Amino acid sequence: MQKTAKRFWELDAARGFAVVLMVIFNYAFALRYFGILAITSSNLFWFWLPRFIGALFIFIAGVSLTISYNRKKIKKDVFSQYAKRGLMIFLLGIAITLVTWIFVPQEAVLFGILHLIGSSIIIAPFFFRFKRANLLLGALIILAGIYLQSFSVDTNMLLWLGLKPYGFATLDYFPLMPWFGFFLLGMFFGDVFYKRGKKMFKLHDFSDNVLVSFLTFLGRNSLKIYLLHIPALILFLIALGFHISF
Numbered sequence: 001m002q003k004t005a006k007r008f009w010e011l012d013a014a015r016g017f018a019v020v021l022m023v024i025f026n027y028a029f030a031l032r033y034f035g036i037l038a039i040t041s042s043n044l045f046w047f048w049l050p051r052f053i054g055a056l057f058i059f060i061a062g063v064s065l066t067i068s069y070n071r072k073k074i075k076k077d078v079f080s081q082y083a084k085r086g087l088m089i090f091l092l093g094i095a096i097t098l099v100t101w102i103f104v105p106q107e108a109v110l111f112g113i114l115h116l117i118g119s120s121i122i123i124a125p126f127f128f129r130f131k132r133a134n135l136l137l138g139a140l141i142i143l144a145g146i147y148l149q150s151f152s153v154d155t156n157m158l159l160w161l162g163l164k165p166y167g168f169a170t171l172d173y174f175p176l177m178p179w180f181g182f183f184l185l186g187m188f189f190g191d192v193f194y195k196r197g198k199k200m201f202k203l204h205d206f207s208d209n210v211l212v213s214f215l216t217f218l219g220r221n222s223l224k225i226y227l228l229h230i231p232a233l234i235l236f237l238i239a240l241g242f243h244i245s246f
Contacts, residue, residue, distance in 0.1 A: 009207035009216050016215030018056040019222050023229050025049050054113055054174055055182045061117050062186020065124055071197035079125050090118025111159045112172035120183040131191045138184030145178020
């Protein structure tokens with residue numbers, strides 16, 4: 001029987017914390033979208049919260065991928081292995097694009113967080129060799145992405161990179177620049193603090209704590225929750241008698 005690789009509870013709990021914040025934000029946004037809850041979109045809290053959540057998910061994905069890579073004894077097939085994994089997540093992003101294109105075409109998700117994480121996993125093997133230099137590369141990509149936000153183009157073809165047309169609107173947008181920079185920062189963190197796939201620092205084990213156990217459960221099932229939580233909210237609102245229209 002093949003031995004299952006040890007999971008690190010602190011990473012699952014951190015991802016679970018991001019899941020909680022994601023559900024809170026997305027439910028609040030959905031209730032506002034359907035006219036049920038009044039939220040001021042100009043409020044800085046609601047502006048920065050989704051960006052913090054996205055950065056946390058992307059950073060943890062970079063850490064986790066580096067741990068997975070460093071645990072591999074045979075590394076010659078990593079490009080194909082991670083290409084398959086990344087493509088699966090990217091295709092889920094395409095599914096979200098199709099669904100939003102049908103229901104909310106004016107704000108369809110063309111390059112959201114699943115597109116970003118899927119793409120990052122596909123191209124990450126090219127950056128494994130840089131190890132601690134990924135700290136600098138990640139910072140440069142983040143800065144370049146912030147700089148690109150001041151420009152507009154006449155096409156949607158460069159949305160993946162971080163260049164968007166004037167007046168572009170979407171429900172979810174995480175281009176490679178700056179967000180792949182956070183993935184690289186996660187890879188740097190994974191190389192430094194989880195060298196060879198082993199934890200290099202001491203941390204008291206809180207995994208038996210009820211709250212931490214709940215967060216780790218959410219973290220281990222984050223993709224399923226991401227895909228199902230909005231449809232679940234819509235069905236719940238319909239069951240309560242709300243008229244839901246897009």
